[in-house]
Amino acid sequence: MSGYPWRCRKVRYGGNWAGDGHSNAVNMIAYSKSQPIEILERSYPILFEESALRIDSAGAGRFRGGLGYHFRVRLLRGEATSSFLMDKGKVPPHGILGGKQGTTTKITISQSGSVRSPLHGTKGSGFQLVPGDWIEVLTPGGGGFGSPADRDRLSVEHDLRCGYITEVRATTDYQCLVGQPRNSVGTGAGQRSVKAAS
Numbered sequence: 391m392s393g394y395p396w397r398c399r400k401v402r403y404g405g406n407w408a409g410d411g412h413s414n415a416v417n418m419i420a421y422s423k424s425q426p427i428e429i430l431e432r433s434y435p436i437l438f439e440e441s442a443l444r445i446d447s448a449g450a451g452r453f454r455g456g457l458g459y460h461f462r463v464r465l466l467r468g469e470a471t472s473s474f475l476m477d478k479g480k481v482p483p484h485g486i487l488g489g490k491q492g493t494t495t496k497i498t499i500s501q502s503g504s505v506r507s508p509l510h511g512t513k514g515s516g517f518q519l520v521p522g523d524w525i526e527v528l529t530p531g532g533g534g535f536g537s538p539a540d541r542d543r544l545s546v547e548h549d550l551r552c553g554y555i556t557e558v559r560a561t562t563d564y565q566c567l568v569g570q571p572r573n574s575v576g577t578g579a580g581q582r583s584v585k586a587a588s
Contacts, residue, residue: 410545411456411532413443427461435466444493444528446556449482450563451489451534452541457554458493458529465519472499472517478530479511489534490563496528538563 427438444458476495483492495512498505501523508514519525546564549555560566 406453406535408453410453411448413448413457413459435468437464437466438462439464439524440526443554444531445553446559447493447528447531448554449485449490449492449531449534450538450541450559451485451487452536452538453489454534454541454545454549455483455485455489455492455532458495458531460526460528462524462526464524465521467521470519471515472519472525473515474508474513474527476512476527476529479513483530483533485533486535488537490538492531492533493528495530496526498526500524500526539565 427441431437438461440460440462442460444460447455447458449455474497476497478492479495479497482494485491497507497512497514499507499517501517501519508517517525541564543566546555546560546566550557550560555563
């Protein structure tokens with residue numbers, strides 16, 4: 391890629407009657423998923439310092455929304471210009487039929503040690519980057535479908551075990567207490583258990 395202009399694009403959903411929402415998907419292009427970061431790092435002078443599903447981003451519901459995506463990418467050499475054309479920076483994805491809303495988008499840019507966000511929150515262009523600069527994006531989670539009180543306990547336990555939600559969200563959104571026994575979640579030293587709040 392040396393000597394040639396290049397473009398690296400990252401593209402980005404809620405619960406519905408059929409089940410949980412898609413995580414890190416883009417509904418406008420047939421629920422496609424982004425390329426593996428290893429391919430991007432091999433093709434461009436960038437390093438992904440973070441690339442993960444966004445914990446606690448999905449709106450709670452009988453069927454929760456899809457989780458957003460959290461990534462932080464650093465420019466290693468050369469120069470680059472970063473632009474953003476995203477949504478849901480102020481108004482989060484809504485839940486329906488008693489489902490809770492998802493989280494909003496958050497963008498942070500570090501330029502020569504100065505950290506800021508785009509003036510319009512989720513939209514902006516012309517952010518000049520030099521080696522060492524980075525951008526961090528947390529995409530929104532989808533809204534939930536139906537009341538969180540109707541979510542199957544095994545699904546809550548699965549979300550806890552996989553790290554999709556924290557114990558705090560299990561308690562506040564799904565009225566599950568993390569502590570003493572009923573259904574065990576996890577194994578070994580990190581074992582947790584969930585029981586219904588009384």
